Amino acid sequence: MRIVLVNVPHPAIGSRIPDDHLPPLGLLAIGGPLIDDGHDLRLIDGEFGPMDPDAIVAEALAFRPDAVLFGHSGSTSGHPVIADLASRLASARPGLPIVYGGVFPTYHWREILRDEPYVAAIVRGEGEETARRLMAALSAGSPLASVPGIAFRSGDGPHATQAAPVIRDLDAYRVGWELIDHARYKYWGGLRAVVVQFSRGCPHLCNYCGQRGFWTRWRHRDPVRFARELARLHRDHGVRVINFADENPTVSKKAWRVFLETLIAENVDLILVGSTRADDIVRDADILQLYKRAGWTRFLLGLESTDEATLARIRKGGATTTDREAIRLLRAHGILSMATWVVGFEEETDRDYWRGLRQLLSYDPDQIQMLYVTPHRWTPYFSIAANRRVIQTDRRRWDYKHQVLATRHMAPWRVLLWFKFIEVAVQARPRALARVVFHRDAGLRHAMRWYTRMGRRVWSYEIVNFLRDPLVKNGPSVAEFWGEPQDSEEESMVVVNAERRPEAARPRADAA
Template sequence: MRIVLVNVPHPSIGSRIPDDHLPPLGLLSIGGPLIDDGHEVSLVDGEFGPAPIPDLVAEIVGRAPDVVMFGHSGSTSGHPVIAEVARLVSETMRGVRIVYGGVFPTYHWREVLAEEPWVAAIVRGEGEETVRRLVAAFEAGGALDHVAGVAFRGADGPRATAAAPVIRDLDAYRIGWELIDHARYSYWGGLRAVVVQFSRGCPHLCTYCGQRGFWTRWRHRDPVLFAKELARLHRERGVRVINFADENPTVSKKAWRAFLEALIAEKVDLILVGSTRADDIVRDADTLHLYKQAGWQRFLLGLENTDEATLELIRKGGRPDVDREAIRLMRRHGILSMATWVIGFEEETDRDLWNGMRKLLSYDPDQIQLLYVTPHRWTPYYRLAAERRVIQTDRRRWDYKHQVLATRHMPPWRTLLWFKLTEAVLQGRPKALRRTYLHPDKGLRHAMRWYAQMGRRVWPYEILNFFFRDRLDASGPTVRAFWGEPQDAEEQSMSADRPERSVARPAA
């Protein structure tokens, strides 16, 4: 069959501001198995430009596909764009099969199928094996009832089949790297780059995050085979930067050390960036020199907050002393630390945010990334936020970089003020400026200058958008009324072999 994979232009600030673009790993991951099954597969990436919707639709239609598959890493905020493009493609090409996968449709499959008649099937959870069986069912002209891991429109309305088995061997399906022109994708200031996954899932219990539930369990690739693949990407495709999509690749110290040693043995000049937990960094204090030898230049640490009561509320499981020690150890080994900090919890006051900023300064991270509280139905945190007031009803803005919820003690403009003030103080303090422009390590100096340059563009962009483009609704609906009932009972999206988490209801 002729299959077109579509990466729609995403409205988020992170996609619009940088001059760099990263390849859509999720689509490439299903592309490889489909190519190996003998299908004619191509990718249309609307992020470049970004492509105007009519042009994107014309390019998809021009390839005369039998099946069009949509997915996006910015799943919730990307959904309205995917819905629009899919509708236009369907109206132009009668009979084309539209398939939709990703986190948002995995959980919102009932609503998508009920409201979007052009969607033929939804791939729920991991897609590599499911899309192969789905396309085979399309070719045979049979029903989809026996294709595990999909949802479709039956005679009595939307229905979902049994969960697809969790993929235990992540090396059994190859990534379709041949679907992209590597020269078009870059990161870290114009360096050729790709996105990869060493592992899937996360074993930790943070209530706001969907990684644990979507991927069901934490698994990792073969450390040596993975290192060889990265080395091939460098030697054959000229890739310099490897951006890890893993939430927590360092869970297994044994497997992670095996990967680092295998990559060091390949003797390739790579820059590695990604995310992990502070407690894993502290745990690996004796092997951080291997991180550096392998090419690690920056880790994003999800600190989320500096208030212990808030950390307990979201079950982060972190400790301020561990966070500080992780940042200190990384600096000692020449690895940059980027700390994430979340604003917008319901009971926050000016005093809370002032004290939080002071504590964050004491952590002394190299870089800071601020985010807004953004609940999703499939996470346990959603139940705690279900009665909060929604002030942003444009679902394209639910990307962690826009205020979407009202807070009890502050108007939105003051929350924005604290958000931007914290960024300015952390990134503009003398110590940070000295590292950015005078760091003795040329590579780290380049990385920090690139991030600072991007920040200088994002900072005023967000302020101008807030006051002149974003439309906030002071009398908006509750979160529950806006999105629907909590889905934390379905958090384990594709598995019934582990009990669901129970989440305490907030007191009246």
């Protein structure tokens, strides 16, 4: 089959503000197995430009595809863009099979299949094996009901097949790096970059997380093979920055140490950035020198809150003393810390924000990323927030960087003022500015200056967006806006005791 993979231009601030772009790992991950099955693939990355919708449609149809596959890591806020493009494609070429995958369609398959007749099927959960089986069924004209892990329309409306099994062996499928021109993808201030996954899932129980249930179970790749793949990307394609998409890559200290030691032995000049938990950093205090030698430059630490009661309520499983110690340890080993702090878990007041700011300053992170709480229907947190009022009904704004929920004690403009003030207070305090200007490590100094330049643009962009975007004063409740809670369906796949490795998906020896 001739298959087009489409990465739509995403409306989120994180996509539109940076001059750099990262490759769409999700689409490349299903692209590799499909190529190995003999399909002819083309990737259209609409993020560059960004591309005009008509140009994307024209380029896709020029390939004369037998199917078009959509997917985007932005998921909820990206859905309106995907819906518009899919509709345009269907109008231009009726009957063209359109397949949609990702976190949002995995859980909203009923509504999508009900309201968007141009979508032929939805891939639910991990896509590598499911996409292979779905394309084989479409090619042979076989019944879609025989393909596990999808949703489609049957005679009585939207129908989901049995859940697909969790992929136990992540090395059984390769990433289709040949679909991209590596020279186009830059990060960290113009350095050639890729996105990778060492692991999938997370064993922790944070009740607001929209990713944990999608992956169902934490697993990791073979640490030696993974390290060697990163080394090949550097040697063969000039990749310098490796951005980890993992929620929590460091769960297994044993596997993580093997990965670090193997990458060090490869002797490649890489910059590694990603996310992990503060308690893993504290646990690994004795091997943090290996982190640094392997190339780790920055960790995003999901602190979420500095209030112990809130951390307990959202089942974060962390502690403020651990968060503070993790930041100290990272700095002692020459690794930057970026602390995420989320506004809106509780009905905050001025006093709450002031107390949170003081605690953040005491943590002394190198960088901060402020976010707004954004409930997802398939998470346990949704039931807690179900009766709160929605003030942003444009779903393209549900990207964690826009206020979407009303706060009982404070008007939206007041929440914004605290949000922006906390960012300035943490990022522009004398100690933080001194690191940006005078840090003795040139690489870390470059990293902080790059992030500071981008942060200044985001800071003003968010204020302009707030003034420009209409907010609803008496909006619907969260449950009225999104529908009934769906946390009983949180796990998108099933765990099996044994899983045969698909022959057609074995990675080629020369795959890079």
